[in-house]
Amino acid sequence: MTNLAKLLGLILLGALCTMLVMAANREAGKAVRLCASVMLITALVQQIQPVVQALQDFSARAGLESGTLALLMRLMAMAYLTEFAAQACRDAGEEGMAQKAALAGKVLLAAQTVPLVSRIGEMAFSLLP
Numbered sequence: 001m002t003n004l005a006k007l008l009g010l011i012l013l014g015a016l017c018t019m020l021v022m023a024a025n026r027e028a029g030k031a032v033r034l035c036a037s038v039m040l041i042t043a044l045v046q047q048i049q050p051v052v053q054a055l056q057d058f059s060a061r062a063g064l065e066s067g068t069l070a071l072l073m074r075l076m077a078m079a080y081l082t083e084f085a086a087q088a089c090r091d092a093g094e095e096g097m098a099q100k101a102a103l104a105g106k107v108l109l110a111a112q113t114v115p116l117v118s119r120i121g122e123m124a125f126s127l128l129p
Contacts, residue, residue, distance in 0.1 A: 003047060010040055033091050041084060071116055078109055 014036025022029025052073065059069040082105025089098035 007040070007043060007047075010036075010043060014040065030092055034088060037084070037088060037091070065119075068116065068119060071112070075109060075112055075116075078105060078112065081105075082109075 014033070018029050018033040018036060021032045055069060055072065059066070082101060086098040086101040086105070089095070089101055
């Protein structure tokens with residue numbers, strides 16, 4: 001709960017700073033918003049360690065190859081970064097670019113999942129008599 005309070009405090013402080021600066025200079029306010037967003041992402045990355053540890057434990061118990069876990073982590077990172085980029089574009093008033101960022105992320109995620117789908121297919125076929 002403490003981490004949540006800190007993160008929400010950071011978000012509210014970023015919003016307040018953005019609002020105050022934007023009242024004086026719209027472009028500078030956008031820069032403040034982007035800086036606050038990067039600070040938030042940096043703080044969130046620090047909170048992801050328990051998730052990584054849980055995935056590593058699950059992977060070890062399930063007997064998955066380390067490459068599979070690395071791929072899953074890469075896919076998660078791509079999804080979060082794509083969402084961050086799309087939201088940053090929306091914050092800048094660039095809805096069209098936000099949609100393009102989302103599309104690019106989806107296409108790249110689909111391309112990256114091919115090895116995972118192949119592994120799952122191989123595992124499924126190995127279970128067949």
